[in-house]
Amino acid sequence: MLWLDVGNTRIKWQLDSADGVIAGAALHGSGDTLAAAPIWAELPARTEVWVASVASATLRAQIDALCAQAGCASVHWAVSAAHMGGLHNSYAEPARLGVDRWLAMLAAWREACGPVVVIDAGSAITVDWVDEHGRHRGGHIVPGVSLLEQALRRGTAAVRAEPQTSRSVSPGVSTDQAVNQGVLAMAAGYLRYVLTEAWPGCASARLLLCGGDGPLLEPFLPRPASWRAQLVLDGLREYARLHEHRE
Structure with a gap:
């Protein structure tokens, strides 16, 4: 079984056998990057493929073509549902909820079996x-650290900074520090505010x-968090299990 988590800036893949995960990687880039990955030359014939994608229709077509060329048995595209595995979607049009968010919640709900907040710190945060009854109470989508930096660079003539490397929010004594530590403070402050004040019902x-920016932001969270690097892929596996059970 091949599992693909296709995000806006990264593509994660894992290949399973009956004994568990046998290969996997995270790729930065687009469909061309995925096409160059070694997985296609090593893929066993008649492999089933499950995909979670928030990328463009063009990339979806590229993935379909790669799977066809590799002789895959079938390609399944995950979609957000009204309810699944005890998890209930809050959207009036369930399919409009990003499938990456849905799958991350599905994996988190299965693990927690109780109230849980999922923080995905990627290009967007x-x-x-999800409450104790498995109801999605809603969420936020805000710019991630790199998008905040990019917006600042695009919107100003003189502010230029190297990519984020700092893990500090102390006052910067150079432009690089002022930008990097400032945008990190914005993201960290947002998360602390939401988890301690804006959503009081999720305190427990x-x-x-x-x-990708999870490790960068984790020290600034108001209480300990469990790190799950493959949460969307874990949710995709649960989605496949539940989907096949329904059939």
Whole structure:
């Protein structure tokens, strides 16, 4: 079984056998990057593929073509549902909820079996709250650290900074520090505000954290979080299990 988590800036893949995960990687880039990955030359014939994608229709077509060329048995595209595995979607149009958020919540709900907040710190930061009854109470989508930096660079003539490397929010004594530590403070302050003031009902919920900037933001959370690097892929596996059970 091949599992693909196709995000806005990264593509994660894992290949399973009957004994568990046998290969996997995280790729930065687009469909061309995925096409160059070694997985396609090593993929066993008639492999089943499950995909979670928030990328463009063009990339979806590229993935379909790669799977066809590799002789895959079938390609399944996950979609957000009204309810699944005891988890209930809050959207009036369930399919409009990003499938990456839905799958991360599905994995988190299965693990927590109780109230949980999922923080996915990727290109965007998404925060979703699931209550003790498995009801999605809603969430937020805000710019991630790199998007905040990019917005600042695009919107100003003189402010230029190197990519984020700092893990401090202390006052910066150079432009690089002022930008990097400032945008980190913005993201960290947002998360602290939401989890301690804006959503008081989630105070007892477990925190599950994923996404490329998760380790950067984890020290600033108001209470400990469980790090789950593959949360969306874990949710995709649960989705496949539940989907096949329904059939």
